[in-house]
Structure formats: structure tokens, C-alpha cells
Amino acid sequence: MRKVSLKDIAQKAQVSTALVSYVLNGKEKESRVGEEMAAKIRQIAEELNYQPNYLAKSLRSGKTQTIGLILADISNPFFANVARIVEDEAKRNGYTVIIGSSDENADKSKDLLDVLIKRQVDGFIIVSCEDSDEQVQELVDKHIPFVLLDRYFPAIATDFISTDHYAAALDGGNHLIANGYQRIGMIAYESAMFHMDERIRGYRDALTGNHISFQTEWLKRVQFTNIELEVKAAIDELISAKEPVDALIFATYGLAINGLKYINELRLNVPGDLAIVSFGQAEAFDLYYCPITYLRQPIGLLGQTAVRLLVEKLNEIQKEPTQILMKAELVARESSKPKISV
């Protein structure tokens, strides 16, 4: 049982496919189709349960009404939620989304781009990963429309919509200091990504801005590929230093999950022994015996704006690169409550 095409309807109605096309696309007025005929065609289409073939439509029109969404890591709930928002917003604008996860791997990211380009997506929304700057530059050179989401390359003039990672980290640091913590550590990824640098810069500026001199051994950088072991080692060092930290900022959700697990194992008391502030957000933070203070990135706005920007680009409404930074909100919970002086 082959699929129903315009031709089938045309045959049954004894007319040309052109007429059917006009009617089913609501162009009966402009194209002066007779009322009875229009009704007849619509009825037959209904009867046969006609579903237009978007491949053919797209081939003809040069538009697929499809957006490629490249995520850095779909198993991260932040990105999973981004995906959801983007999907909904895209649908509202008449687009379908094809999601791919690069798993923080530039090669995989490149593969995804290629596959989706072959499938003629109209544009991309990209949460880029390390070493993907060349790919991004290539998209620029080829005039393929895209918007970077949450991570961007300051050296490349692109549209982007991102959290203000610097300000967020600054807020997190200031919050801890305001609540009486003085020796604040940070665990971040060993990564050349700009957003990671920004988070670190914010953290350091919070310290120096409050006349606390930054200690090199307070900042630990771990490899994404060996996160579990390295986070443990980092925490061990942080708490056993001669100036052990009394508070800790996790630069990402994944780091926090691993870190908190280990802190549990060590039977450390949060925030008594160690106050915590983390980037990212997830149900997991609520389940911790002591709810975790986190920097809430404006997922909804980020996702919606990304889609809006891209759609505008696709319609050529806007030409100049739009670059937007959004504030993260510090959600203060028990894990960073004011320090009880000893």
C-alpha cells in the first residue's frame, strides 16, 4: 500500500495535480479554483488521509523547516531541558528539531554537523565543545545560519546567547564571602573553553574584590574524561591543605554530582565542614540532605531566544550578529547558609 500522493487525489478528482496543490495549500483564491472543485478535492484528500511529503516540498522550496540542535552532552539535565525548550519553541515557529549530542567531543560534533547539513537543516543551534572553533568558523564562512547557545568564542564574530558566566561565578563567590566563608575553593574542568575561563575569572575576582588573596591550590582543574577520580583527588587536596577550604564552588553540574557523592562518602558535613555553591541545576540538588545552593541559568529564556534569533536569521530579518548575555540567578539554599563562627 503505497503512500497517498497529490497525483492520487488528482486522479480521483479528474483534475491536474496543480489544482490539488493550490487547494490544499489554501491558495484557491489567488489561483481562482472553483468552489465546488475545491470542496471535492478537500474531501478526497480527507478520505484518502493524505499526508504531504515534506521531502518533496523541501526539495522544491529549499527549506526543510528543520533546526539542528547540537548539544555538548545530552545526559546533563541542563542540556536535556534546553533540548525540551528548544523543541517546544521551534514547534511554535513551525520547525522540527533534530537533536545530536557531541558528548564534548569535537570530532563527533563535526560529524553531526556534516550529517545534518546533508539533511539540509535550515540552521543550527549549537552548544559548542572544546576545539570546535574551526567548525564554527567554517559555518560562518559557508554562510550557514546558526546561533551559539550558552558557550561562545570571543574571537569569532557570531550570534550567540549565553549565560554571563563571569557574573554568575562572581555572584556565587560574593555570596559565600558575604555569608562568612573565607577560604573558597573551586573545582573546574581543564578546558580551553571560554565559558570555563569566565567562571574561573569570576570566582577569582570575587576573592580579590573582597580582599582575599587567591591561593593557587584552591583552584583545581580536572579532566572531563577522568572526572570521578580526579574530583576525589581534588577534594582530598582541598580539605587537607594547610589552609583547607571552608567552601567550594563546583563549576559544573557534573563536577558537583561527583563531588557531592564523594563528600557524602567522606561523611563531611555540608555546610558545617564545607559550604557548597554549584553551577547547573537539577532535581538532584533538592534531594541532597542539605539542599544545594546553585546558580540557575535562565534555561527557558536562553532556549527561546536562541530559537527566535535563529528564526529571524533564517528570515533575514536581522543581519548584524546579535550577542546576548543573560544573568544567572543565585538560588540560595542551606548548603551556603551563613557560617556559624567557631
Add this chain to the structure above:
Amino acid sequence: MRKVSLKDIAQKAQVSTALVSYVLNGKEKESRVGEEMAAKIRQIAEELNYQPNYLAKSLRSGKTQTIGLILADISNPFFANVARIVEDEAKRNGYTVIIGSSDENADKSKDLLDVLIKRQVDGFIIVSCEDSDEQVQELVDKHIPFVLLDRYFPAIATDFISTDHYAAALDGGNHLIANGYQRIGMIAYESAMFHMDERIRGYRDALTGNHISFQTEWLKRVQFTNIELEVKAAIDELISAKEPVDALIFATYGLAINGLKYINELRLNVPGDLAIVSFGQAEAFDLYYCPITYLRQPIGLLGQTAVRLLVEKLNEIQKEPTQILMKAELVARESSKPKISV
């Protein structure tokens, strides 16, 4: 700068597009293309950075090499991980995946199916939701290839690969009883879905199989749409009953998250006041002060097998519906450790 097509290459090489097509598809032998010409064509394709248009290919071939994956809820980490597995496995088989989330809503599910059918996906992998049986039956009637994942309709003869929900719940119940718990409650969804019934049946059979008579007030069923409040109410009732429960099985991950949050608020001691076993799996369970015992569904196998089944169906290797049930593994943690007798 228009995209490079076969025609462009053909023009530059002074040959017909047919020849170019043969060469770039590796059919130069069958089609007796001269060696030099083949080399020349390949070189030009390289130079122009030719990327074939899959729309045109698909239109011609009738195959898109695309799988539609309909999830019940992408914000559930179980399904997010399923998505990841399916994506990887599909890629390995030369397929791209388009993911959609029905958010447990039959109308949305129907919309997704329609959109993806219009986009000519070759087949579906579906985690179906309540009231979607008609849609599924329609797919059967229209001979659209699909595989149900983790949830199925016993009344419809389809391919499916699912967790054995009954056995899993039975295991969970037996485990609690073996560890000394006698008054075991369950919080489940108010849903007509078969897998939910199976989980409840397993729970009840665990009780009766161990000569514990099931109490109606031990089983609480809540609405998906009002989960937070209803879970609280359910827990209130369960612990304040005249025969209060000493253990609780959450029938899904979402229920567990909400329940555990509330149990935290109530300052109940797990497992002292209340032992816990939950379906689903997530990092969140590890972060709980008392790691949660859960029934681990074989995500990897489920996802991979689903893809394999579908691909076989698409290649018409198999005709008869394949129906597979897989065992969940009970991962025993502290939340259900042997009861300390009072």
C-alpha cells in the same frame, strides 16, 4: 553562494550528471566508468566540497535513513539515556534519529507521529503513553514499521521490547520482605498503562506470596498532572494510617523524586522510619544521604535491541512480531537494608 550539486560537478568535468552519480556512489565498476574520468570527478567533488542532498536522495529512493523516536518524557533521565543509546546505535546502523517527547500526552504524541510521517521517517521507536493505543493500532493498520519500547499494549500484536515490570516489582517487594519489612506501601500513577498495572501486580504478588495480606490503603495512585501535592498527601496517609507502612516502593523515578523531597522535609529517617525501593535510576539516588535501592532497567540493551529490531523490520528480515521482556536488576543500597528489630 548556492550549494554544490551534482550538476556543478558534471559541468566542471564536462560530463553528464549520471556519470558523476555513478562515481560518487562507488558504482564505477558496474557502470564502466573510465579510471581517469572517475579520478577527475572525485577530485572535482573534493575541490568543491560536495555534500550530497539527502532530500533528493531520499525522495528518489523512498528511504530517509531516519528513525523517529517518541519518548514519553525526555526530562526523565531514564528516557534521556534511552535517547542517547538509541542515537548511538542508530548511527552505527546508518540512521539518524529525530527525537520527540510526548510529555505523557496522547495528543502531543499523535502530533509528533504525524509530523514525522510527513517527514518520511522510515520507522518509529515509541515509548507510548496513556490513551495512545489507537495511534499504535493505526500504525499497524498503515503498515508503518515501529517498535514499542518499555511499554506495550497486550491487546495489540506489535513488536516490543520491554522491561518485565511485573518481575521487577515482585523482586522489589520480595527484597523488602526478605529484609524484614512487613507493611509495604506503593505509590503509583493513576494510569491505564499496562506497565503500571504490571508493577502494581508484582508488588501485590510479592505481599501475598509471602503471606502478607495486601491492604487497600497501602496502595496510593496519584495523577501525573498534580504529582507534587498528591504524592505529599499519599505519604501523609501512608505514615499516619493505623497500620503505618515501614517501607515504600515508588513505581517511577518521578514519584520517587517528589516523594523523597517530601520525606526529607518531614525529617523522616530512611530506612529507619521508612525503607525505600524505587523504579528508575539516576544520579539523584546516589546523592541522597542514604543511597536509594532501585530497580535498574537494562537501558543499554533495551535501546540497542529496539534499534536492531526496527532495522531488521525495515530490511524485512523478520516478519513475525518479536516480543521481548527483559529483567530489571535490583540494586540494593542502604535505603532498604535489613530492618533492625525494635
Add this chain to the structure above:
DNA sequence: TATTATTGCTTAATCGTTTAAGCTTATATT
């Protein structure tokens, strides 16, 4: 009444591929 407009439809090209069938030459076989 002759001309122009309008109405209601069809024709045919097009999007980028694939592929069966055909057409020249050159080479092999008798």
C-alpha cells in the same frame, strides 16, 4: 457587436538525485 476581463482549469519546468536503456566507438572473435 467587438473587445477586454475574469474564471477555471492545464501544461510543463523545476528542485537534486538515481538508474534503466540507448548510443557510439573501439576491441575481440570468428
Add this chain to the structure above:
DNA sequence: AATATAAGCTTAAACGATTAAGCAATAATA
């Protein structure tokens, strides 16, 4: 030398839609 085979290419139709252009028949206008 006459014929068959093979090599190397081209032609053209097809996939399913869209849409500019064109053609008759009817209605409106002068």
C-alpha cells in the same frame, strides 16, 4: 572482413511537490 562484445559515455524518466505561464470558455464593458 564481417560480426559480436565491451568500454565509456549520454539521455531521459522518475521520486512528489510547487508555481509561472498559457489556454478556453464565459462574463463584463464599451
